[in-house]
Amino acid sequence: MPSRFMHPRPSSIVAALYTARDLEVDVAILHGPSGCSFKHARLLEEDGMRVLTTALADNEFIFGGQKALEGVLRYAGEQFAPKRMAVIGTCVSMIIGEDLEAAIDSAGIATPTIAVDIHAGFTENIAGVLATLEAAAEAGWISADELARQHRLMEKANEVEKLRGAASREYLEPSRGDLKHLAAERLIACARSGSKGVAVLNAKKETAYMFADELIALHDTCPDADITYLVNLDNRGLPKVRADAERIREEMERRGVRFELIGALDEYGANGDALGARIREIAPSFALIAGVPHAIPPEYTDGIECFSVTNGPRQVAPLKAIGHQHVLVEIDLHPRTLGVRDIVESEFGAVIRSLAR
The missing domain is CATH 3.40.50.1980 (Nitrogenase molybdenum iron protein domain)
Structure with missing residues (x-):
């Protein structure tokens, strides 16, 4: 490192x-x-x-x-x-x-x-x-307990960035990632093939307002597919973080997505092993992972066709290095999720919906 x-x-x-x-x-x-x-x-x-x-x-x-x-x-x-x-x-x-x-x-x-x-x-x-x-x-x-919890979470987030993120190399070339329409075509094909899949939201705080849209778009397009949805929207964290999680949970439910809760919005860096263990239990052939995909150690995604969505142009190379075949970047995601109180349509989500037939 x-x-x-x-x-x-x-x-x-x-x-x-x-x-x-x-x-x-x-x-x-x-x-x-x-x-x-x-x-x-x-x-x-x-x-x-x-x-x-x-x-x-x-x-x-x-x-x-x-x-x-x-x-x-x-x-x-x-x-x-x-x-x-x-x-x-x-x-x-x-x-x-x-x-x-x-x-x-x-x-x-x-x-x-x-x-x-x-x-x-x-x-x-x-x-x-x-x-x-x-x-x-x-x-x-x-509280003192919340301070101690935040210390642990920051240490884990730091560790993930050093191992597999933007702090893993002296210089990382920024990239816009793979072409979204080609990745969307392949993702829909996997979902409609009858193969088992998993869709994961492991997003950092307010970025979840857009990353959640990728999961909704997949569900909208392939509602009957064999896909398990996992989201880090549990009710823990600082006041705004809890409020954001509640709003996103409620909107996903209103839009028909049924999900399992694994982790909270501030636990994105510490959530990798819990998500990985659940992915291993599901044993999918493909996975859509939106937010902080590199938090999940690569041993859990080995052999799975991964469609990973990040908002970091410098995160593309590290994700490719751990075997994620399709890496998409949501440019300008963060400015578009500040001040919002409802889920924002993502570029990749829009492309998925445009290919629905």
Whole structure:
């Protein structure tokens, strides 16, 4: 496994922002330059969380920005009346040694607010997740048991990425994957041949709003096929994660898909062996796996014709390397699943439906 990556990797600052969102934080304040994590901050605002910035300029890089942070905290409290806020650190606030807690205390606000000391220099982006959760546990927002559970899940997710994911090589060439219409034709042929199949949703949090559509599309097109549906939509996790799982479960049921629950939306990295064991029991000849297919160790899919759907262009090569014959990429999936409350049609799902005869 590489010690240094030469392709872009997720940021721990962004991970902290998303974790604040999952904790139902109403306003997150990035203490740094206005351009820090700009794209994701804008996307998260579409998901209902306001993201403000202290917009530190070069003179504040030298003399400090505590007064600026106090002012933004007071503005947020007065303007938005939030129930919860989070101050997220950046590389700048770390380098100049800003005391985020002191600024919160000095601002004189009544809103429960956590301080997350984080920067983008960590090798693993899960540092941002854990820093946010540790601050939340200290504030009493989550239990000690949930914090310990999240630590285990992050360690497993990290392990999967290092073994079979985008952290498994120094450089991974991005790819759009296989042609969707050819894979869809083959998938439908397998389903209609009478062969036994399995369709797996093992998605990360809100991405399930689109990955679930691939399973629905297969069911819509081949409703009588011998396919067992397995989904990671159990009722565990942080508040938003549980709410998303409930909505997706209910919509899949309304649309006629009967499924088995294996794992929760935040357990995608730790879910591989449980899914693999169930796949081994079913003994299918083909499998559709949507979300994080590489979480399932390859010994469970050996000999099975796999149709794997990911939203990571750099995940194509690692999936091919472990024997997945058909690898499809849903480009721009994440921006299209932020802020939604209903299942979103996927490109591969649309192609499957277009081939129904």
